[in-house]
Each structure stands twice: as structure tokens, then as C-alpha cells.
Amino acid sequence: MFIWEKDELNTEQENAIYEKDNNTLLIACPGSGKTRTLTYKIAYELSRLKSEKEYIIAITYTNAAADEIKDRVELLGVDTSRLWIGTIHAFCTEWILRPYSLHIDELKNGFKILNSHDAEELITELCQAETNPRITYYDCQFIATTTEYKIASLETEKHRSIGNVLSKYLTKLKQNHQIDYEQILYYSYLILKEQPAICKILSNIFPFLLVDEFQDTKDIQYHIIFSIIKAGKGHSKLFIVGDPNQSIFDTLGGYSMPKVKMEQLTTLPFAEYHLENNYRSSAIIIAYFDHYKTFPNKIVAKGKLSDFASVITFNDVVNHTLIVDEITRLILYNITEKGISPNEICIAAPQWIPLASLTRKLMVRLPDYSFDGPGMAPFARDIDNFWFKLSRIVLTEPSPNMYIRRLRWAKEILHDLSAAGVNVDEITQKEFLKFCNSLEIQENEGVTYLVKAFNKIMEFLKLKISYYPSLQEHYDSFFESSAKRMKKLIDAGNDSVNTISNFKKVFKQREGIKISTIHGVKGTEYDTVIGFGLIQSWVPHFQDLNGLVNSKKMLYVLASRARKHLHIISETGRNINRHNPSGLLPTSHLREYQFDYSQV
Numbered sequence: 077m078f079i080w081e082k083d084e085l086n087t088e089q090e091n092a093i094y095e096k097d098n099n100t101l102l103i104a105c106p107g108s109g110k111t112r113t114l115t116y117k118i119a120y121e122l123s124r125l126k127s128e129k130e131y132i133i134a135i136t137y138t139n140a141a142a143d144e145i146k147d148r149v150e151l152l153g154v155d156t157s158r159l160w161i162g163t164i165h166a167f168c169t170e171w172i173l174r175p176y177s178l179h180i181d182e183l184k185n186g187f188k189i190l191n192s193h194d195a196e197e198l199i200t201e202l203c204q205a206e207t208n209p210r211i212t213y214y215d216c217q218f219i220a221t222t223t224e225y226k227i228a229s230l231e232t233e234k235h236r237s238i239g240n241v242l243s244k245y246l247t248k249l250k251q252n253h254q255i256d257y258e259q260i261l262y263y264s265y266l267i268l269k270e271q272p273a274i275c276k277i278l279s280n281i282f283p284f285l286l287v288d289e290f291q292d293t294k295d296i297q298y299h300i301i302f303s304i305i306k307a308g309k310g311h312s313k314l315f316i317v318g319d320p321n322q323s324i325f326d327t328l329g330g331y332s333m334p335k336v337k338m339e340q341l342t343t344l345p346f347a348e349y350h351l352e353n354n355y356r357s358s359a360i361i362i363a364y365f366d367h368y369k370t371f372p373n374k375i376v377a378k379g380k381l382s383d384f385a386s387v388i389t390f391n392d393v394v395n396h397t398l399i400v401d402e403i404t405r406l407i408l409y410n411i412t413e414k415g416i417s418p419n420e421i422c423i424a425a426p427q428w429i430p431l432a433s434l435t436r437k438l439m440v441r442l443p444d445y446s447f448d449g450p451g452m453a454p455f456a457r458d459i460d461n462f463w464f465k466l467s468r469i470v471l472t473e474p475s476p477n478m479y480i481r482r483l484r485w486a487k488e489i490l491h492d493l494s495a496a497g498v499n500v501d502e503i504t505q506k507e508f509l510k511f512c513n514s515l516e517i518q519e520n521e522g523v524t525y526l527v528k529a530f531n532k533i534m535e536f537l538k539l540k541i542s543y544y545p546s547l548q549e550h551y552d553s554f555f556e557s558s559a560k561r562m563k564k565l566i567d568a569g570n571d572s573v574n575t576i577s578n579f580k581k582v583f584k585q586r587e588g589i590k591i592s593t594i595h596g597v598k599g600t601e602y603d604t605v606i607g608f609g610l611i612q613s614w615v616p617h618f619q620d621l622n623g624l625v626n627s628k629k630m631l632y633v634l635a636s637r638a639r640k641h642l643h644i645i646s647e648t649g650r651n652i653n654r655h656n657p658s659g660l661l662p663t664s665h666l667r668e669y670q671f672d673y674s675q676v
């Protein structure tokens with residue numbers, strides 16, 4: 077049985093882990109050790125497995141979170157061979173669609189999953205035909221519900237055009253026997269709904285399903301998971317963790333389902349626990365973001381920084397044309413006057429649009445610091461692409477603290493090769509990793525370096541890519557999308573994109589000042605957080621019917637990432653027009669909050 081030292085978990089965390097009679101709903105405030113609790117719960121349940129046929133399932137919001145949790149569970153020293161962890165899409169693909177697709181007419185003769193790069197290409201192409209109004213790929217997100225596909229865009233005047241594009245898109249996929257990410261959910265739901273016996277089989281295999289970030293779970297995802305739990309009639313239990321105050325994917329269908337609804341849908345009891353101790357931030361920061369909560373919970377500052385003299389500023393006078401100067405000033409203030417490491421600074425905005433140009437300008441303004449901004453990577457982090465996975469091993473250095481992770485990546489490569497039809501029975505993950513570690517490639521250009529490395533690995537495996545259509549498709553997609561990204565970056569003046577050191581940066585942990593959307597920094601923490609673009613119409617989005625609540629959640633997530641210092645900027649002069657003669661105003665909650673801000 078997995079046991080831990082007394083001071084590793086607090087009583088709240090332990091109580092949630094020890095719950096064994098009911099399903100568990102764990103409401104965790106920011107910085108309360110949600111990930112630690114989840115990790116220990118996984119290790120605990122792995123050590124209690126009774127049969128060789130059982131698996132513990134953990135569903136995370138991102139692949140990065142899955143990797144992080146896997147690492148941490150492995151470090152706890154339990155056997156992880158019966159742990160399956162990944163996103164809901166990966167879960168549905170592996171446990172529902174692949175084994176049971178014969179129950180769906182559209183899928184029974186085989187199907188392929190469209191990768192995100194190809195989906196973007198296809199939708200972008202189809203958007204060309206729509207001119208009134210013009211739309212782009214980013215307008216065309218849709219949400220699978222239990223009954224239909226729903227357009228996600230809040231801009232209703234674009235719905236007709238988006239509908240045209242999506243209908244052509246889905247027809248094309250059908251012709252090509254392809255499905256995309258939302259369809260993975262839809263068809264999985266359909267299989268479980270129509271085949272109760274499959275729900276029963278799965279519930280027998282999974283004594284515990286754990287779900288992280290439940291506040292961003294979509295209705296159809298709840299239904300998929302609940303179908304399994306319900307069929308188990310108590311044999312299969314759920315451990316569901318999250319923070320309703322941080323539910324910021326409302327427009328993509330994510331929401332925190334209340335406990336009573338969970339009980340209704342599963343017809344099973346749930347015990348509710350709370351984590352109220354925040355180990356991350358100073359009491360000043362906590363008091364600040366507590367103001368934005370929309371779900372009543374208690375937060376107690378319990379960390380080493382609880383008494384820290386935090387600086388919180390609010391700037392609602394700087395003109396947007398001077399935003400780069402102001403952010404530069406704040407970066408230098410934090411580094412030189414407050415002693416903050418550049419890797420511990422994060423800049424976040426509610427939208428992607430201003431971030432790429434901000435990153436480029438900051439790189440010019442502060443050449444001595446490195447930046448980790450959007451679109452800076454020379455290839456997409458497309459975790460479903462085989463060659464992306466292989467590049468993780470090729471572009472990371474062997475080191476003791478990367479060993480477990482790289483070994484797991486090697487295992488995934490062999491698993492993917494086997495799924496593509498390659499016989500890899502003769503080779504172990506250790507042998508494969510050893511070969512990758514022995515590669516010596518004298519090459520400074522990133523793309524050529526990868527091509528040479530991939531060739532050598534294929535030689536070692538005695539494998540010709542063109543004999544395996546899925547490997548070839550992934551290969552073409554990986555290098556095509558990379559070429560496009562690099563062209564954009566080079567056109568924008570980033571000459572050193574195609575260098576091996578730039579390629580290796582993609583997998584370096586936390587290097588440089590982070591620049592991201594607020595959505596992108598969810599789940600992370602930094603000493604200093606600088607938020608800008610916090611203006612009405614952006615936060616909340618001008619057509620968001622639930623805007624007042626959603627904008628509070630955005631401010632809550634942003635501010636709760638900070639350990640020490642927080643700088644909020646609502647720049648002036650954006651979108652000046654007849655209706656807004658002096659530009660968009662600061663987000664209403666910021667205008668109304670009478671906080672005693674510092675001046676720096």
C-alpha cells in the first residue's frame with residue numbers, strides 16, 4: 077500500500093484521498109495543491125488495485141498536465157503500468173472509438189483522426205468562399221453536444237457563413253473517412269449511449285476515474301464519464317477536482333456542474349470536499365483576487381510567502397501605443413528593483429491578437445532577455461503527431477531528471493509504431509532511448525538536423541516511412557506546418573528561427589519571460605504577473621451574454637497566478653470610433669473595485 081510522510085499532505089487533502097464509499101467532488105482554491113492531491117490519489121489507488129485487469133484512469137485538460145502528473149506519480153515510486161492518463165480525446169479514442177467503432181455506421185469501415193494542422197488548412201481554405209461577412213478558421217470552432225454540433229462563436233452575424241463552412245467541412249471529412257476532435261467526443265458519447273454493455277465493460281476495468289479541471293468540462297464529456305460510472309453502480313468511482321471560480325472556457329462549452337446534477341445523472345452519491353489553503357501567493361494577492369470570486373469559497377494564505385509585501389498596481393492611463401514601453405518598464409522594475417528572475421515573469425492578455433507583435437517588440441527592446449511567446453516555436457506542439465513526439469526525444473538532452481520522462485516518450489514512440497503496423501517487438505524502450513542518446517549530428521539548421529536524426533532512427537529501426545501511410549502523412553504534415561510557421565517568423569524579422577538552438581528551446585522548461593493568453597497560463601504560477609488588454613469588449617467579449625460573470629473569472633484566474641507581484645493594465649485609446657470617442661474603457665469590475673493600489 078502506498079503511504080506518505082505526515083507533512084506531505086494536509087488533513088483536507090488526506091480526507092479527500094481516503095474517501096472510499098462515495099464518488100468525490102473536490103473543490104480546490106488556487107494554489108491549494110490540487111495537482112499534489114490528484115497525484116497522491118492516483119498513487120494510492122494504483123497501490124490498491126486488486127486485479128491485473130484493472131486500470132486507474134486520469135483525465136487531464138492538456139497533454140502537458142498529463143505529462144506532469146505522470147512524472148510526479150512515477151517519482152512517488154509506485155508501479156504505473158496500470159495507470160492510463162491523458163486528455164478526454166485520447167481517452168475516448170483509445171478506450172471507446174478504437175475498440176468499439178464497429179457500432180457506428182460512419183466509422184465501422186475504418187477512420188482516421190484529422191490532426192489540428194490539417195483541420196486548420198481545410199477550414200481556412202473553405203473560409204475563402206465566404207465574403208459576407210468574411211470569416212477565418214478562428215471563427216469556426218464548434219462544440220459537440222449530446223444532440224448536435226453548436227457554433228461556438230459569439231458573433232451571431234457570422235453564424236450563417238460559419239454554418240456554410242462547417243457543413244462543407246464535415247461533408248469532406250465524411251468522404252475521406254476522417255473525424256476531428258469534436259467528433260471523437262460525439263461518436264464516443266453515441267457508442268456509450270446506444271451500447272450499455274460497453275459502459276458496463278469499461279466500469280469493470282476502471283475502479284477509479286479521476287478528472288482534473290472539472291470546471292472546464294463540457295456537457296458531452298460529463299455524459300461520457302457518467303455513463304461509465306453509472307453502469308458500474310458503485311464499482312467504478314469518480315474523483316473529480318477543480319475550481320468553479322476558474323471556469324474560463326464557458327464559450328467553448330466548459331462549465332462546473334453542481335453536485336446535485338452529478339448525483340442525478342449518475343444516480344450515485346457524491347461526497348464534497350474543499351481545499352482552502354493557498355500555498356502559492358501572499359495574503360495581499362489572495363485578498364485581491366478573492367474579490368473576483370463568483371463561487372463562494374474560503375481561501376487561507378498558508379504558504380511561505382503569506383506575509384510577503386506584494387506590489388499590486390493598476391494602470392488605466394497608458395495609451396495603447398505606449399504599451400510596449402510600459403511593459404518594458406515593469407519587466408525591468410521587477411528584475412532590477414524586486415530581484416525577480418526573468419523566468420518568473422509572465423505577461424498575459426485576454427486575446428492572442430496583440431501578443432505576437434508584443435513579443436517581437438519586446439525582443440528588440442530587451443535583447444538581453446529571452447521570451448517564450450506565442451507562435452515563436454518553429455513547429456507546432458501537435459502531440460498527436462508521431463514526428464513531434466519523436467522530436468521531443470531528439471531535441472532534449474539526456475539528464476537524470478529527464479530520464480523518466482524520456483523513457484516514457486520512448487515507450488510512446490514504440491507504441492505508436494506498433495499501432496502503425498511496424499513490428500517493434502525486438503526492441504525495448506531502453507534500447508530505443510539509448511540509440512537516440514547516441515545520435516551525433518553535426519548540423520546547425522533545425523529542419524535539416526531533424527531530417528538527419530529521423531533518417532538515422534528509421535535506419536536503426538530498418539523502416540521505410542513511405543511503406544506506412546500514417547507515418548508518411550504525419551511526416552508531411554509536421555514539416556509542412558513547420559515551414560509555414562518559420563516563414564511567418566522570418567517574414568516578421570526573426571532570422572534565427574531555423575537554428576538548432578531555437579528548435580531545442582521548444583522543449584526547454586520555462587525559459588524566458590512568458591507571454592501568453594490568460595487561458596494559456598491557467599494552472600501555472602509566476603512570481604510576477606503583468607496583465608494587459610483588460611478592457612471592456614475584450615474582457616468580457618462584447619457579445620458574451622454571460623459577460624459580467626465570465627470577466628470576473630478571467631480576472632480571478634489572471635491574478636491568482638501571481639505569487640509576489642501583480643500589475644494590471646487597462647490601456648486607453650483602443651478601438652476609437654463614433655461610439656467610443658476615447659477608446660474602450662477598462663473592464664467594469666476594475667473600474668468599480670476600490671482597491672488601494674501601489675504606484676511604481
Ligand SMILES: Nc1ncnc2c1ncn2[C@@H]1O[C@H](COP(=O)(O)OP(=O)(O)OP(=O)(O)O)[C@@H](O)[C@H]1O
Binds near residue numbers: 086105600
Ligand atoms: N500539503 C502541502 N503543504 C505544503 N505545500 C503544498 C501542499 N500541497 C501543495 N503544496 C504546494 O502548493 C503549491 C500549489 O500547488 P498546485 O500547483 O498543485 O496548485 P493548484 O491547486 O493546482 O493551483 P491552481 O488551481 O491555481 O492551478 C505547489 O508549490 C505545491 O508544492
